[in-house]
Amino acid sequence: MTASREVSDVTDSLTADTVVLPPVVATTVPASLDARSVSAWFGSHQVLSRVSLTMPAGQVTALIGPSGCGKSTFLRTLNRMHELIPAARFGGEVLFEGEDIYDASWRLTDARRRIGMVFQKPNPFPAMSIYDNVVAGLRLTGTRASRREKDELVEESLSRAGLWKEVRDRLRQPGGALSGGQQQRLCIARALAVRPRVLLMDEPCSALDPTSTRRVEETIGELAGQVTVVIVTHNMQQAARVSQQCAFFLAEQGTPGGIVEAGATNDIFNTPQDGRTADYVAGRFG
Numbered sequence: 546m547t548a549s550r551e552v553s554d555v556t557d558s559l560t561a562d563t564v565v566l567p568p569v570v571a572t573t574v575p576a577s578l579d580a581r582s583v584s585a586w587f588g589s590h591q592v593l594s595r596v597s598l599t600m601p602a603g604q605v606t607a608l609i610g611p612s613g614c615g616k617s618t619f620l621r622t623l624n625r626m627h628e629l630i631p632a633a634r635f636g637g638e639v640l641f642e643g644e645d646i647y648d649a650s651w652r653l654t655d656a657r658r659r660i661g662m663v664f665q666k667p668n669p670f671p672a673m674s675i676y677d678n679v680v681a682g683l684r685l686t687g688t689r690a691s692r693r694e695k696d697e698l699v700e701e702s703l704s705r706a707g708l709w710k711e712v713r714d715r716l717r718q719p720g721g722a723l724s725g726g727q728q729q730r731l732c733i734a735r736a737l738a739v740r741p742r743v744l745l746m747d748e749p750c751s752a753l754d755p756t757s758t759r760r761v762e763e764t765i766g767e768l769a770g771q772v773t774v775v776i777v778t779h780n781m782q783q784a785a786r787v788s789q790q791c792a793f794f795l796a797e798q799g800t801p802g803g804i805v806e807a808g809a810t811n812d813i814f815n816t817p818q819d820g821r822t823a824d825y826v827a828g829r830f831g
């Protein structure tokens with residue numbers, strides 16, 4: 546799926562609902578996510594079977610595993626992006642601070658606002674100014690804010706994304722004029738503008754050079770504690786550097802994906818309990 550399609554998927558799916566911006570204090574209160582027995586299908590193809598994972602508030606949880614084992618699909622079930630794909634089905638529960646986001650009392654916009662997402666390729670609106678790119682995060686989730694609130698939010702969000710000092714003097718320049726790494730941090734700022742309590746990141750550095758990757762990793766480190774982060778990565782060193790907890794996914798021949806082992810990142814890398822985890826983290830397959 547292309548990055549621009551992902552953005553229009555989000556826009557197209559929204560209703561005209563308008564919600565009030567949560568108070569600033571929400572920025573400092575990360576939320577826990579608890580996936581319980583999550584299954585997912587594309588048509589008749591089951592890609593996840595009964596996956597359970599607790600993602601503690603304020604921690605970074607890395608999802609690792611070989612290509613095609615369902616990591617991105619699992620990530621997309623965590624803020625109801627999965628259901629945007631035609632013929633996609635979901636089973637199970639995703640508890641946000643104990644409340645099931647699939648419950649009828651939760652609107653799609655509630656899930657998107659509280660649980661933000663950053664994609665693999667930086668996807669700012671290239672012709673839109675840096676300022677408007679950040680503010681676009683509000684529109685994408687139907688959030689209304691005054692001009693003054695927007696000014697404050699732009700500075701707050703760019704600062705949290707580690708970009709403010711680099712762009713404060715050129716907020717009216719197009720987002721597309723930034724480097725790839727800056728564009729990805731702009732997308733992080735756009736996601737942060739609605740003050741989510743969880744941030745999902747789908748291989749956020751795979752399109753970036755090593756220096757930009759390090760900068761985004763620093764940003765993730767700075768966000769930890771303020772927001773719960775769940776990140777899909779193929780880069781084992783990155784998982785080791787940024788996460789406190791790791792979940793190893795695997796889809797064995799013809800079977801849906803599931804978690805082989807999850808736990809403290811240090812344990813997964815140094816004392817894995819399952820031989821398949823040991824082989825994967827040692828680079829023997831995948």
Ligand SMILES: Nc1ncnc2c1ncn2[C@@H]1O[C@H](COP(=O)(O)OP(=O)(O)OP(=O)(O)O)[C@@H](O)[C@H]1O
Pocket residue numbers: 587592610611612613614615616617618619630
């Ligand atoms: N939109 C879709 N329609 C149909 N099948 C899909 C779709 N997206 C993913 N799949 C299938 O679901 C399975 C899991 O894919 P997913 O992208 O979740 O795995 P992944 O572990 O994130 O892989 P990668 O590391 O390569 O991104 C794969 O068999 C994939 O082909």
